[in-house]
Amino acid sequence: MKIDQLETPVPVIDLDRVEHNLVKMQAYCDRHGLKLRPHIKTHKLPVFARRQMELGAAGITCQKLGEAEVMADAGLSDILLSYPLIGPAKAARLAALAKRVTMRVAVDNPVALDTAAAAAREAGTEIGVLIEFDSGGKRTGVTSVDEALALAEAIRAAQGLRFDGLMTYPSSAETARFVAAAKQRLGGAGIEIKTVSGGGTPNAWAQHEIEGLTELRVGTYIYHDRATVGAGAATLDECALHLHATVVSRPTETRAIIDAGSKSLTSDRVAPSVGEGYGLILEYPDAIIERLNEEHGILDLSHSARKPAIGERVRVVPNHVCVVTNLHDEVVTMRGGERIETLPVAARGRTR
Amino acid sequence: MKIDQLETPVPVIDLDRVEHNLVKMQAYCDRHGLKLRPHIKTHKLPVFARRQMELGAAGITCQKLGEAEVMADAGLSDILLSYPLIGPAKAARLAALAKRVTMRVAVDNPVALDTAAAAAREAGTEIGVLIEFDSGGKRTGVTSVDEALALAEAIRAAQGLRFDGLMTYPSSAETARFVAAAKQRLGGAGIEIKTVSGGGTPNAWAQHEIEGLTELRVGTYIYHDRATVGAGAATLDECALHLHATVVSRPTETRAIIDAGSKSLTSDRVAPSVGEGYGLILEYPDAIIERLNEEHGILDLSHSARKPAIGERVRVVPNHVCVVTNLHDEVVTMRGGERIETLPVAARGRTR
Numbered sequence: 237m238k239i240d241q242l243e244t245p246v247p248v249i250d251l252d253r254v255e256h257n258l259v260k261m262q263a264y265c266d267r268h269g270l271k272l273r274p275h276i277k278t279h280k281l282p283v284f285a286r287r288q289m290e291l292g293a294a295g296i297t298c299q300k301l302g303e304a305e306v307m308a309d310a311g312l313s314d315i316l317l318s319y320p321l322i323g324p325a326k327a328a329r330l331a332a333l334a335k336r337v338t339m340r341v342a343v344d345n346p347v348a349l350d351t352a353a354a355a356a357r358e359a360g361t362e363i364g365v366l367i368e369f370d371s372g373g374k375r376t377g378v379t380s381v382d383e384a385l386a387l388a389e390a391i392r393a394a395q396g397l398r399f400d401g402l403m404t405y406p407s408s409a410e411t412a413r414f415v416a417a418a419k420q421r422l423g424g425a426g427i428e429i430k431t432v433s434g435g436g437t438p439n440a441w442a443q444h445e446i447e448g449l450t451e452l453r454v455g456t457y458i459y460h461d462r463a464t465v466g467a468g469a470a471t472l473d474e475c476a477l478h479l480h481a482t483v484v485s486r487p488t489e490t491r492a493i494i495d496a497g498s499k500s501l502t503s504d505r506v507a508p509s510v511g512e513g514y515g516l517i518l519e520y521p522d523a524i525i526e527r528l529n530e531e532h533g534i535l536d537l538s539h540s541a542r543k544p545a546i547g548e549r550v551r552v553v554p555n556h557v558c559v560v561t562n563l564h565d566e567v568v569t570m571r572g573g574e575r576i577e578t579l580p581v582a583a584r585g586r587t588r
Numbered sequence: 589m590k591i592d593q594l595e596t597p598v599p600v601i602d603l604d605r606v607e608h609n610l611v612k613m614q615a616y617c618d619r620h621g622l623k624l625r626p627h628i629k630t631h632k633l634p635v636f637a638r639r640q641m642e643l644g645a646a647g648i649t650c651q652k653l654g655e656a657e658v659m660a661d662a663g664l665s666d667i668l669l670s671y672p673l674i675g676p677a678k679a680a681r682l683a684a685l686a687k688r689v690t691m692r693v694a695v696d697n698p699v700a701l702d703t704a705a706a707a708a709r710e711a712g713t714e715i716g717v718l719i720e721f722d723s724g725g726k727r728t729g730v731t732s733v734d735e736a737l738a739l740a741e742a743i744r745a746a747q748g749l750r751f752d753g754l755m756t757y758p759s760s761a762e763t764a765r766f767v768a769a770a771k772q773r774l775g776g777a778g779i780e781i782k783t784v785s786g787g788g789t790p791n792a793w794a795q796h797e798i799e800g801l802t803e804l805r806v807g808t809y810i811y812h813d814r815a816t817v818g819a820g821a822a823t824l825d826e827c828a829l830h831l832h833a834t835v836v837s838r839p840t841e842t843r844a845i846i847d848a849g850s851k852s853l854t855s856d857r858v859a860p861s862v863g864e865g866y867g868l869i870l871e872y873p874d875a876i877i878e879r880l881n882e883e884h885g886i887l888d889l890s891h892s893a894r895k896p897a898i899g900e901r902v903r904v905v906p907n908h909v910c911v912v913t914n915l916h917d918e919v920v921t922m923r924g925g926e927r928i929e930t931l932p933v934a935a936r937g938r939t940r
Binding site for chain 1: 595596597598629651652671672673674675677678696697698699700722726727728729730731834835836837838839840843845847848850851852854855856857879881882883884886898899910911914915916917937939940
């Protein structure tokens with residue numbers, strides 16, 4: 237079946253571009269002696285996680301236990317959970333996973349540490365722990381080396397936990413300073429930092445410049461999007477996922493409506509310097525997707541010399557591709573304009 | 589099971605509040621002689637659609653064919669598709685539905701009209717058509733009475749199509765002016781406008797003041813959210829869906845992280861006059877959900893005298909509840925703090 241016969245809106249993935257992106261990032265990591273631990277949150281597809289492993293990844297990264305469960309079921313056997321787990325229910329699920337596959341988990345506070353320790357006890361096995369620190373992103377992560385030392389000592393004292401090192405997101409110049417200070421302080425306490433895991437596609441190609449980094453967690457690089465292109469991490473031709481949509485209404489000379497709204501693209505924006513609106517339309521780059529309702533993408537055609545007709549199909553490069561794959565039960569893979577297969581997005585919607 | 593034992597993040601629906609909201613809107617419509625045609629996009633649950641019908645609704649509204657298919661499968665028998673359908677695939681699906689249940693469809697252009705006509709031919713039955721017009725919302729809808737007349741004449745001439753009237757969203761003072769002009773022009777051509785369908789929860793309680801309106805399409809009123817409360821259409825106590833979340837990190841004195849990010853809440857904002865951030869935390873109303881990543885809600889606690897501890901559970905009133913139900917495979921219903929059941933969100937993700 238030709239791609240232009242598929243009902244819209246539909247996310248379509250170019251397999252050649254995916255392969256190009258996967259090979260390119262693995263080669264970058266290999267060249268610089270970095271381990272690559274791809275984040276599956278972008279694709280949520282076992283088939284691509286397995287391909288990432290075949291190409292040389294050290295393991296995968298998941299954000300939530302539900303994603304890790306899907307990936308373990310699909311045969312992925314080395315998983316980092318880059319998210320603080322809290323409470324007995326999460327501990328039980330982590331333990332169940334740790335009995336089946338190699339699990340590591342990130343913590344940034346004593347409650348998450350207790351959860352990991354409970355899981356290790358219940359699993360009767362060892363769970364590796366990374367301490368998350370803040371490199372300036374102001375999200376999760378300890379903000380001082382003192383806190384890192386206290387957590388590392390608590391991990392060393394906890395039965396069943398193994399201190400593996402540090403983790404941060406996104407990694408930046410600040411990362412190196414924290415790592416150097418932590419190596420000195422923890423080293424003084426006889427605690428070795430084996431792994432320093434950084435992440436983030438926008439700055440991926442500069443990660444080898446960060447002193448001390450041993451591992452790279454990146455997700456978006458498999459598909460890329462308007463944001464990573466805007467950050468200079470990819471070209472538009474490397475964007476592997478397009479949302480195909482149809483023009484369903486042309487109420488005025490300067491307005492068109494496409495059948496892709498926030499339920500297909502989300503309301504995520506990009507920096508004003510990158511572009512306006514809710515995505516880039518390849519066929520009409522001067523059209524602005526100025527508003528989204530759930531099923532309506534409202535296009536301002538004022539600056540577009542050519543204007544689409546009702547029924548015409550367009551391809552949208554999403555602002556942020558990770559959230560797009562989470563909205564769709566299925567994605568279509570293609571090669572050379574021909575549909576290859578329709579894949580269920582196995583780890584979609586796993587928020588817990 | 590107690591609600592506070594459920595794993596988070598989880599959308600929890602208060603059944604008493606749902607019933608209150610449904611009864612109140614039906615009573616409003618009854619009092620003013622308006623037909624109520626609830627939009628199921630907010631709940632996406634057959635059980636609530638059936639309850640809306642039991643309480644007196646004239647039928648339901650769906651945005652996409654996929655939603656209508658789910659509702660028809662669940663026994664709903666009178667459906668308005670308030671969205672322009674384009675092309676043979678959509679026509680075939682509309683025809684299949686029209687053979688099973690009473691279908692109406694909105695159009696605002698000749699291509700959508702051709703699609704409806706093709707469906708009627710294929711179904712061998714009559715399909716009712718509403719012409720969508722623009723009341724100032726600048727989305728879909730014809731912008732002139734001339735266009736409405738041309739479409740109405742084309743509908744009259746088309747085999748299998750029945751002209752039922754007009755539709756707009758959101759309805760406003762502008763609606764009455766368009767309707768009055770259309771009644772004159774179409775009446776002059778011998779075409780009667782039986783139905784004038786308006787919509788929108790924020791202004792729902794003022795719809796009886798719009799001259800000529802016969803039907804109200806509202807969706808959000810079943811749950812309400814921060815936006816409809818901000819618009820004065822509901823009180824906070826009428827909000828029936830809360831996203832329950834857990835504090836997973838407290839990196840600094842003024843920052844907390846909850847396990848509900850854009851994958852649970854979406855990036856939809858409310859007007860600055862309504863409030864800041866990505867939702868209202870009932871337990872900490874002065875905390876601001878200032879940023880969202882997919883799994884992280886980042887709270888600014890600067891203005892919150894009390895501050896939550898790691899592991900504490902909070903309830904978030906979403907900015908826009910319709911998009912939240914679309915993100916979750918399941919919702920939990922409760923009464924008096926006790927879980928009643930877990931419901932699959934049957935029409936979730938039906939973008940086509």
